Amino acid sequence: MNNADYFLSLRNLSIFPEYILILSLITIIVIDLSYKGKDILLLHRISLISLLSSIVLLLCQWEVKSVPIAPESLQINTPSNIFRLFLLIRSLLSVSLSVDYVRCTKTALAEFLLFISTAGSGGMLLRCANDLVTIYVASECLSLSSYLLSGYAKKDIRSNEATIKFLLMGGASSSFLVYGFSLLYGLSGGEVQLNKLVDGLLSTQMCDSVAIYTSIAFVAAGMAFKLSLVPFHQWTPDVYEGSPTPVVAFFSVTSKVAALALSTRLFGIIFPYFSGEWHIALGVLATLSMILGNLIAVTQISMKRMLAYSSISQIGYIMIGILAADPENGYASMITYTFIHILMNLGTFARITSFGLRTGTDNIRDYAGLYMKDPVLTFSPALRSPSLGGIPPPSGFFGKLYLFWHGWKAGSYPSVPIALVTSVISIYYYLKIIKLMFTGKNERSDTSTIYIQNSLVSSSTSISKSSIEIAMIICALASILSGILIDPIIGITQNTLF
Known part of the structure; x- marks a missing residue:
């Protein structure tokens, strides 16, 4: 095989994980139409097999360096593969956690898997996008799927309300992003590819114009919405509360991982000559x-x-890692903590899903005395909550330690002390839940206390309990191992990125 044939084979192989997801999406639609109204596990197996196949194939072509695809609209490299792997792992664990919940609540399994696959493929393409048009199309693919997922429980008024808020505010953020891109397109002399935008801005001598700073502001606002940075966070609490718990477990990190990947690419390529401006803007948003x-x-x-x-x-x-002036250590610590956060977050939502299936509530006071009723369900938050708060020795502590240390060395002096103080505040409300589960007394009457099954849930909750507990155990073990092996993980990330 000559060099041209080898390069062509790499180009065809590089986005094959996305091809597999799209193929499985079509297969799920066809099978659902053929067996409409029947509860089959075949759809679940197809989704899991496609996600596992995508992960294996992505790992097999991990060493492919900077392969341009589709007339340079997509750019595959090692950093993009890291975020693509995160999205695939997140989707795989979310499907494993959610499928029995969907079956027990008697909602449509095919629709759920369809939206999950579409959002996952959109997020993967978003990290590989190499021009403004592809970025916007991939972003909308992810966003629209998230809107539909938030309204998945059609009979729930809160879910419908969350969808409307999410859709309206998401449309506003997309308009900000498009307007910022349109300014970049005009100021660069008609360039859309990221690696040519900077040269275009320099050739047109528009680097110091008011319009370029306006573009920075609109792009930063659009990205801040997708990242849920204050004050662009208003959609987040309502969508979290109104959406079905497995749905929240999916896009609570999926959208943020994709947005983080895009942020590092946009601000690292398009605005290298404006580091002071966007560093200040994002630093203020992160601090707030x-x-x-x-x-x-x-x-x-x-x-x-x-x-x-x-x-x-x-x-x-996490933004502290992006803002670090030292990209080698800053990005490596950011990616490592993002991976740890995925495991912590999914394990936490697995516990909430199991609790909600049995009680139909997510009120914190209803967790009182949970230890006496279900020690296994209590064990998960007892490990996960200290990790989220940054209490040693779980992995969250070491992830924050590396992140804050490299941020301090990079000169993020205002942000790191604030991060330390606010981490102490977070420890309070995480430990409050643990204390409530072990020492609290449920004030509700015996007929309405825990383990009264939700009326929307079918009698097969034992299946859901089994799958959810398996997901909790996997996340717990992965969180512990990631904490023990934090030094090798950081070293591998640094060697992979640079």
Whole structure:
């Protein structure tokens, strides 16, 4: 095989994981139409097999370096493969966690898997996008699927309300992003590819114009919405509370991982000569997110709303890695903590899903005395909550330690002390839940206390309990191992990126 044939084979192989997801999506639609109204596990197996196949294929072609695809509209490289792997792992665990929940609540399994596959493929293409048009199309593929997932429980008024809010505010953020892109297109002399935009801006001598700063502001606002940074976070608590719990478990991290991947690419390529401006803007947004996210989370009585504000603060922590002037250590620590956050977050939502299936509530006070009723369900948050708060020795502590340390060395002096203080605040409301589960007394009457099955759930909750507990155990073990092996993980990430 000559060099041209080898290069062509790499180009065809590089986006094959996305091809597999699209093929499985079509297969699920065809099978569902053929067996309409029948509860079959075949759809579940097809989805899991396609996700596993995509992961294996992605790992097999991991060493492919910077392969342009589709007239340079997509660019495959090692950093993009890292985020693609994160999205595939997240989708795989979400399907494993959610499928029995969907079956027990007697909702449409095919629709759920369809939206999951579409959102996953959109997020993967978003990280590989190499021009403004492809970025917007992939972003909307992910966003529209997320809107539909948030309204998946059609008979739930709160889910319908969450969908409307999500759709309206998401449309506004997309308009900000498109307007910023249109300014970049005009100022660069008609360039759309990311690696040519900077040369276009330099050739047209528009680097110091008012319009370029306006473009930076609109792009930053559009990305801040997708990342749930304050003050563009208003959609997050309502969508978390109104959407079905497995849906929240999926896009609570999926959208953020895709947005983080896009942020590092946009601000690292398009705005290299404006580092001072976008560093200040994103630094202020990250600081506000850490402060307000944790302070408001303390006052919440709904578990899902509390985790919504917690996720807002978590993304503020992650932004410290992006803002670090040292990309080698800053990006490596950011990617490592993002991976740890995926495991912690999914394990937490697995517990909430199991609790909600049995009680139909996500009120924090209903967790009182949970230890006496289900020690296994109590064991998961007892491990996960300290990790989210950054208490040693779980993996969350080491992830935050590396992230804050490299942020401090990179000169993020205002952000790191605030991150440390707000992390202490987060420890309070995480430990409050653990204390409630072990020492609290449920004030509700015996006829309405825990383990009264939700009326929307069928009698086969034992299946759901089994699958959800398996997901919790997997996430717990992965979180522990990632904490023990934090040094090798950081080293592998640094060697992979640079």
